[in-house]
Amino acid sequence: MTRKRKTAPGIHTPGDDELLFLPLGGTGEIGMNMNLYGHAGQWLMIDLGVAFGEHELPGIEMVMPDPDFIVERADRLAGLVLTHAHEDHIGAVSYIWPKLRCPVYATPFTAALLRRKFADDKATDVPDIIEVPLSGQFRVGPFEVELVTLTHSIPEPNAVILRSSCGTVLHTGDWKLDPDPLVGDDYDKQRLISLADENVQAMICDSTNAMVEGDSGSELDVRAALERELAGLKGRVAVACFASNVARLETVMRVAETHGRRVALVGRSMHRIIASAREAGYLQDMPPLIDVRDIDYLPREEVLLLCTGSQGEPRAALWRIANGDHPDVELQEGDSVVFPRG
Numbered sequence: 001m002t003r004k005r006k007t008a009p010g011i012h013t014p015g016d017d018e019l020l021f022l023p024l025g026g027t028g029e030i031g032m033n034m035n036l037y038g039h040a041g042q043w044l045m046i047d048l049g050v051a052f053g054e055h056e057l058p059g060i061e062m063v064m065p066d067p068d069f070i071v072e073r074a075d076r077l078a079g080l081v082l083t084h085a086h087e088d089h090i091g092a093v094s095y096i097w098p099k100l101r102c103p104v105y106a107t108p109f110t111a112a113l114l115r116r117k118f119a120d121d122k123a124t125d126v127p128d129i130i131e132v133p134l135s136g137q138f139r140v141g142p143f144e145v146e147l148v149t150l151t152h153s154i155p156e157p158n159a160v161i162l163r164s165s166c167g168t169v170l171h172t173g174d175w176k177l178d179p180d181p182l183v184g185d186d187y188d189k190q191r192l193i194s195l196a197d198e199n200v201q202a203m204i205c206d207s208t209n210a211m212v213e214g215d216s217g218s219e220l221d222v223r224a225a226l227e228r229e230l231a232g233l234k235g236r237v238a239v240a241c242f243a244s245n246v247a248r249l250e251t252v253m254r255v256a257e258t259h260g261r262r263v264a265l266v267g268r269s270m271h272r273i274i275a276s277a278r279e280a281g282y283l284q285d286m287p288p289l290i291d292v293r294d295i296d297y298l299p300r301e302e303v304l305l306l307c308t309g310s311q312g313e314p315r316a317a318l319w320r321i322a323n324g325d326h327p328d329v330e331l332q333e334g335d336s337v338v339f340p341r342g
């Protein structure tokens, strides 16, 4: 373990009478969240994610925030709190944490997925993740931290209440208020309402498409639509899905069962997410999956392939199938590919 350099108090050290918010990434841009809160000589970090290069940055797969500011003051970093397990919130932990070496706090699903990511990458420099319960309260440096359960497109999204002697802020992380999330807890409406009486000084809030009017619909609506869609299909069916959307994976598995189809997972991240979800207590009574290498033993109309690559990501399962490049899966005339929305 490398020894941390002690930094002397300076102009960038938060004072006892200050409560500072310093986003190093993710504010005013999509992805790579890295937020710092400063008070009484110490910093607390919320989330440490990556962004994906996509079309604006051709040839670049992944982008990370510049952590130099806090790396130079790592001895003043009291801890890293992870709100949820999307890549834009945890994806940079394995790259940047070795330079920070602070305690890492996460709820069970996020902790399970992060441990699996480290294991899959065969990383040796790994933090001990401190697992905190949903609605948990704990202390990180000069901050009293409390989690509030929200809903989003992944299990266990948490808002973070930070209390300090200089006041209280609410850092929401990502959220979509869904009254019927299907997997995981409903959002903690009572706690959000009671927070209104606690003199919160600021809400730091971020939600993709927050500026678009209208409702984004519930997971329950998706289940009904998928039921209808699958009813008329013959042949193999491939359903494209973000691996991290455990509620959606569960929806597809349930609908497959009612239509007499066995589900095979296609894509490495599907396996990782489902194993992490089960470890954290979700998806406990699902119908058994079949190995993708065994699908040729079943009639085509009894197979449903749950595939990564819903946005056409190169090298994801659906991309490889479409290019005739997947070792285990081929589609032919009469088979169908379904892209559920939202």
Ligand SMILES: [Zn+2]
Pocket (backbone or CB within 6 Å): 084, 086, 152, 174
């Ligand atoms: Zn998210």
